[in-house]
Amino acid sequence: MPAPQCASCHAARAALRRPRSGQALCGACFCTAFEAEVLHTVLAGRLLPPGAVVAVGASGGKDSTVLAHVLRELAPRLGVSLRLVAVDEGISGYRDAALAAVRRQAARWDLPLTVVAYADLFGGWTMDAVARSTAGSGRSRACCTFCGVLRRRALEEGARLVGATHIVTGHNADDMAETVLMNFLRGDAGRLARGGGLGSRGEGGALPRCRPLQLASQKEVVLYAHFRRLDYFSEECVYAPEAFRGHARHLLKLLEAARPSAALDLVHSAERLALAPAARPPPPGACSRCGALASRALCQACALLDGLQRGRPRLAIGKGGGARDEEGPPPPPPSDPGSAPGPADGECGAACKERCE
Amino acid sequence: MCQVGEDYGDPAPEGPPPPRPGRELKCVKCSEGLPVVVIRAGDAFCRDCFRAFYIHKFRAVLGKNRLIFPGEKVLLAWSGGPSSSSMVWQVLEGLSRDSAKRLRFVPGVVYVDEGAACGQSREDRAKTLSDVKRILQTLGFPWHVVTLEEVFALPPSVLRCSAPEPVGTVGTYKVAVDSFLQQQHTLEAEGVGDSPSSAQGEAQPSQPCTQDPQNLAEPPPAAQTEALSRLFDSVKTLTAKEELLQTLRTHLILHVARTHGYSKVMTGDSCTRLAIKLMTSLALGRGAFLAWDTGFSDERHGDVVVVRPMREHTLKEVAFYNRLFAVPSVFTPAIDTKAPEKASIHRLMEGFLLRLQAQFPSTVSTVYRTSEKLVKAPRDGCASGPRCLLCMCSLDVDTADSATAFGAQTQDFSQMQPPTPLAEAGAPTVPCRSAEVGRAPNCCQGTRPCRREDSRARVIKQLCYGCRVNMKDVVSRSHSWVVTGEAHPPGLGATQPLVHGHPLLQPSLDPLPPYILAEAQLRSQRLSPEIQEYLLENSDDRAHASGSGAWGPPEDGGEEGQTVCDCINKNIFN
Numbered sequence: 001m002p003a004p005q006c007a008s009c010h011a012a013r014a015a016l017r018r019p020r021s022g023q024a025l026c027g028a029c030f031c032t033a034f035e036a037e038v039l040h041t042v043l044a045g046r047l048l049p050p051g052a053v054v055a056v057g058a059s060g061g062k063d064s065t066v067l068a069h070v071l072r073e074l075a076p077r078l079g080v081s082l083r084l085v086a087v088d089e090g091i092s093g094y095r096d097a098a099l100a101a102v103r104r105q106a107a108r109w110d111l112p113l114t115v116v117a118y119a120d121l122f123g124g125w126t127m128d129a130v131a132r133s134t135a136g137s138g139r140s141r142a143c144c145t146f147c148g149v150l151r152r153r154a155l156e157e158g159a160r161l162v163g164a165t166h167i168v169t170g171h172n173a174d175d176m177a178e179t180v181l182m183n184f185l186r187g188d189a190g191r192l193a194r195g196g197g198l199g200s201r202g203e204g205g206a207l208p209r210c211r212p213l214q215l216a217s218q219k220e221v222v223l224y225a226h227f228r229r230l231d232y233f234s235e236e237c238v239y240a241p242e243a244f245r246g247h248a249r250h251l252l253k254l255l256e257a258a259r260p261s262a263a264l265d266l267v268h269s270a271e272r273l274a275l276a277p278a279a280r281p282p283p284p285g286a287c288s289r290c291g292a293l294a295s296r297a298l299c300q301a302c303a304l305l306d307g308l309q310r311g312r313p314r315l316a317i318g319k320g321g322g323a324r325d326e327e328g329p330p331p332p333p334p335s336d337p338g339s340a341p342g343p344a345d346g347e348c349g350a351a352c353k354e355r356c357e
Numbered sequence: 358m359c360q361v362g363e364d365y366g367d368p369a370p371e372g373p374p375p376p377r378p379g380r381e382l383k384c385v386k387c388s389e390g391l392p393v394v395v396i397r398a399g400d401a402f403c404r405d406c407f408r409a410f411y412i413h414k415f416r417a418v419l420g421k422n423r424l425i426f427p428g429e430k431v432l433l434a435w436s437g438g439p440s441s442s443s444m445v446w447q448v449l450e451g452l453s454r455d456s457a458k459r460l461r462f463v464p465g466v467v468y469v470d471e472g473a474a475c476g477q478s479r480e481d482r483a484k485t486l487s488d489v490k491r492i493l494q495t496l497g498f499p500w501h502v503v504t505l506e507e508v509f510a511l512p513p514s515v516l517r518c519s520a521p522e523p524v525g526t527v528g529t530y531k532v533a534v535d536s537f538l539q540q541q542h543t544l545e546a547e548g549v550g551d552s553p554s555s556a557q558g559e560a561q562p563s564q565p566c567t568q569d570p571q572n573l574a575e576p577p578p579a580a581q582t583e584a585l586s587r588l589f590d591s592v593k594t595l596t597a598k599e600e601l602l603q604t605l606r607t608h609l610i611l612h613v614a615r616t617h618g619y620s621k622v623m624t625g626d627s628c629t630r631l632a633i634k635l636m637t638s639l640a641l642g643r644g645a646f647l648a649w650d651t652g653f654s655d656e657r658h659g660d661v662v663v664v665r666p667m668r669e670h671t672l673k674e675v676a677f678y679n680r681l682f683a684v685p686s687v688f689t690p691a692i693d694t695k696a697p698e699k700a701s702i703h704r705l706m707e708g709f710l711l712r713l714q715a716q717f718p719s720t721v722s723t724v725y726r727t728s729e730k731l732v733k734a735p736r737d738g739c740a741s742g743p744r745c746l747l748c749m750c751s752l753d754v755d756t757a758d759s760a761t762a763f764g765a766q767t768q769d770f771s772q773m774q775p776p777t778p779l780a781e782a783g784a785p786t787v788p789c790r791s792a793e794v795g796r797a798p799n800c801c802q803g804t805r806p807c808r809r810e811d812s813r814a815r816v817i818k819q820l821c822y823g824c825r826v827n828m829k830d831v832v833s834r835s836h837s838w839v840v841t842g843e844a845h846p847p848g849l850g851a852t853q854p855l856v857h858g859h860p861l862l863q864p865s866l867d868p869l870p871p872y873i874l875a876e877a878q879l880r881s882q883r884l885s886p887e888i889q890e891y892l893l894e895n896s897d898d899r900a901h902a903s904g905s906g907a908w909g910p911p912e913d914g915g916e917e918g919q920t921v922c923d924c925i926n927k928n929i930f931n
Binding site for chain 2: 020037040184186187188198251258259269270271274275279
């Protein structure tokens, strides 16, 4: 049976069905619709005011590639200028290839690219070194926790280097859905309270961050990249299989099979969560060491690095973790098994995608 | 030992082997009894300590929350399953204690027969009912058995939130308890045996016969059963079926409670079930209402408060208790019995959580603990907004917020006209003579919304996000007939399928019970008089916005309609 006509232009043959609505569209109309939706999200959410200098967190993967491409198309209409910022975590065999993809993109789109490396920013600690350090702890590695926190810092540094006023990252609806599932499963009320919006306004001197692709489903991102013939790096990180997020991702796939709108339903739920004031994180102050945004005396990045330096990498992970001063190890977890030392304790806490929180 | 000269024919020289030190477990509580169950991770309890622990938990949850006042009438919702049976049994035990620790409320039990929705035959249902009756008669409290078919006889007032009783503070509770106890003492001093307001643990012979006027002996009328089957057949997915069943059951129990003067309803949701329910609600888009759905008390109906006293008991504890102490229960197949795991979101979540629990033993308690941190607060603090027609929570959809998940689903940027499938959906309710040979059944060409679309749109508009998504799965077979030589006269039954292709599946909410449709009608009429005088009858608007779908229709008319049309115009959801 031949493909139906495009439901939008009624001229070309439809090339795809939109996953969410089942609407049949040709490639060009789909891309136009996708871009229009992203534009609408940015405008309605007032995410990027005209004149902003936007640092795009580019990892070379499909989300950031699509984000960069779409924003580049929309930049004239929005009146913003773009800079690409790539982070080199020092994961051999993975990040080098991804960075090569980013460099190609930067060249093709003629956008300035800045690469910031963990090794430079964090005193020689690459992710491989972190993984080696945390591997000996017996349980599965918690390196995704480190990577997420440190990358956020690195992005911030990179954005400042290029003089940006806003940071954007390519989180899509599926990422947000997985995040809310994960936060519930781990009992992370603080993150639940913080999440749900389209980004953060940037308190205490941190740059405002947002996620223009938040309402686009992952399948559509992939379809867009396909129809625009974008060149991206599609392998998963070598440490990813040990992440707790994998459980949430698997669950989301099953849910989407039962109900196609599951990802957006979860995003809607996340937007409307009402948590008790006691569960919300305290208003953020500044880190005593580096001056960055922190809800405790030390920001998470400094706390993690501290632990690494002292040879106790789990110092700042899990409940009760956080700023640890020079004295004493953290108190032992309470013996009540119900207080959840399980998934929360370093079982890949802030997994890879938590670049924004 | 292989020694020279050892005689292997000797019997075993020593007696019983010496006890291995450190391997004999004692009950962790009393350190005396032999443990029979292991609760949580490694806490072994003996039989009596386990019983005391279990009962204590039940009483503690009730006592901590201080919501149930002495002498209050409480309806126990019993499904026959293990958790609710355990709950009923706890109440029974609690009422028969000595007066100091006796439970002080007046219970009744309700059982809802859902056999028709689950596709059971009449004989099976009769058999289950006889088992149920047998157990209910041993309880000694007033009991009510209702069938799900009775939803077709419910009044629309079920969906209205009545004014809540004035909620007392802790002080009021204490005062009430003290005065109740005083009353007891006075009555006993005067020599009255058991006062009418005391608990009815002693079974009075007349009590067990209290039941609904609809006698159990007659099964419900076949027409209602058929209507119910039709309703559930018209729901495409198991997820939506389960949600619909839950909604109808809640309304029915609410009605029973209101009719007989019960001010509280107790449901037997255990900790495990609530954790699953929380994750399921999250996935269904009910994030705004989690506190009501899974908290201890749910007062969204106003005068009747739903209470969950079993919420700290895990399913494992319930199962052990029921087995050890022979709690009677009745197995009834549910709507998702034997369904494959991927069939519905509820099943998926259940399977996922239980598997994860096996790997990380604190998963369920973590999720439960997070649920305790949720508060019952609408987002902007305005609690007096319109309420959802079905679940009676404040609406959480906001057409003004278009940079949200809801907004993303109601807009469409493909710049298209309403496609033909939708135009077909505009088929008239009254069969058109013109829909005859050779013409497609879209005689009004989608130029104006027809009556069926209107009524569906009216209902959808009054639903919260989660209920809207569920309603999308409710379609019914079309009653159009067309495109053959023989034009069936409209007078004949409307159940003839189309000869060409498959019958049209139109979104239609006709199979819903009449009380829902009536209330929807009532509410929409209530709104429009306010703005009627300002609205201009603009026929262009109606033609332009004929693509109504699951997310909400265009408003009737001009100015008001235009702003709303911005967001939901041109949507193509079906």
